[in-house]
Amino acid sequence: MLVATLLVASFAIYGALYLAPGSPIAALTGGRSVPPEVLAQLEERYHLNEPFLTRYWLWLTSALHGDLGESIPLHEQVSTLISQRIGVTISLVLLTSVIIIVVGVGLGIVGALGRGTVDTGVLFASTVSAALPAFAAAVILQFVFGVMLGWFPVLGTGDGFVDGLRHLTLPALALAATSVALVTRVTRTAVREELGREHVQTAISRGLPWSGVVQRHVLRNAAIPITTVVGITIASLIALAAIVETAFGLNGLGAYLVQAAQNKDFAVVQGISLVLVFAFVITNVVIDIAYALLDPRVTLGSRAQ
């Protein structure tokens, strides 16, 4: 199923861009007229003279070997262009995931266990940040922490680990805003629900230590819906990173995909799309595995679609 999904997805990506109007020859020659033997040479070099299915097959098989073809306008290997930028995207997604898990799950548990003002505060904060799309959060954070307070840089990737982290802080916060709110709310509801269950109430009324009951009975069971929502939100970051990268001028895969789409650099669009879809599908598989590990009732492969 996994392989089939990836195969169909790769076919769709390749096919969609194959159908795009405008010939790559025109891009190669810059619209100048060239002698037919040069034309034939170019067609030969980029396999433009082959039928569609052959070209797809060539592209796919070489993609499996890590060769995603050549960017026609830049005359560079797509895999090189990707590997130069993938680090930024991975760091951004990882940092954002850490924020989502720590802040989201943390606030959710605090909100569920604490009553009154604490809970209201958590609910209010999550409602506000739920309504902040990544690009809106990016603009607001840039203005408040970059321009007004001057605490963080607003553009660029930075050099070295510490500087890089400083440059990634605001983008990661912007990317995390909506997801943190979602994870907080799901965590809060899940923990509340487990707290109200009979076995938990019995354990508490029998005088078992509160913290032990929370750890053993409440959090372990609440972990199942929490894992689901955390996994889904992290998977969605892979595509959303493009927005934040563009907003903060980060030299990552997403921002480059957007640029390539504007410049009609099809090989790059195909390559990056393939990498992103692959990452998205793999993340979803990892979630399923985590799910099965957490919940013994679920066995892999039998999860109803």
Add this chain to the structure above:
Amino acid sequence: MSIEILDPVAEAEEAAPSRRRLRGLGVIGWVSIGVIVLALLLAIFGPIVRPFDPNLSDLSFANVGPYGSHLLGFDGQGRDVLSRLMEGARTTVLGAGFVALIAVVIGTTLAIATAWFGGKFDATVSAGIDVLFAFPGILLAVVAAAVFGPSLFSAGLALAIAYSPYVARVLRGAALKERSMAYIAALEVQGFGAWRLCARHLLPNISSLIVAQGTILFGFAMVDLAAISFLGLGVQSPQADWGVMVAEGKTGLLQGYPLVSLVAVLCIVAVVAAVSFLGERLDAGSRDVRR
């Protein structure tokens, strides 16, 4: 933003039934309705009643704050910000509305067809839907921009296609349940055709769920469309659009003139928050009714 994220909330919150009934709307509910009505009015009449030409630029007024009848001042190119907001409401709000509408139509059709026919047809369509799930909406829109050139149309179409599997999956369950009801079997025995049964009985009975899905999608579509326009792959500058305005205002924002970006962000956030509040209420309500 992916729509997948709503289901866990709905599922998790569904389990706490005491809170999730459709009671009175409350203050927030009425404010939300007010915001949505205002946004729709702006989308329809904004481009007609706007005070100034949204594209008339006078560089000597660049980044000048509120001034006389220019209530929100000027942007970095000396264009009236209020007029651009009113003009931009159309693509931002109506664009999102169309995306939600198309996604709901495609999704509902698929859901009812798969539930009705079942068997191989259901299996094939469901497999296709699974593949579509591998494409996040934003990614599909970026690819569409590369293929068809960046425009509101290509972005909107890509988003509608990316959203429809979510609608289909949510509605398929409800449609299946309805399909197995005795009254449908009874009507079938009496010789009523599939088309008539679906249109007259099945569809109306899942309509509250459809409306709720549509409302929720409208919020997502607004966020995603604005984001794509912000990236430069949707509505094209200099045409006014809230997402485009956020992007256009960014240069000014970094130089200490945040007005344009922040005002546009505020408009988007207000409408999205109102829509998602109402959407969740409708969703909870429709699920309660169905129980």
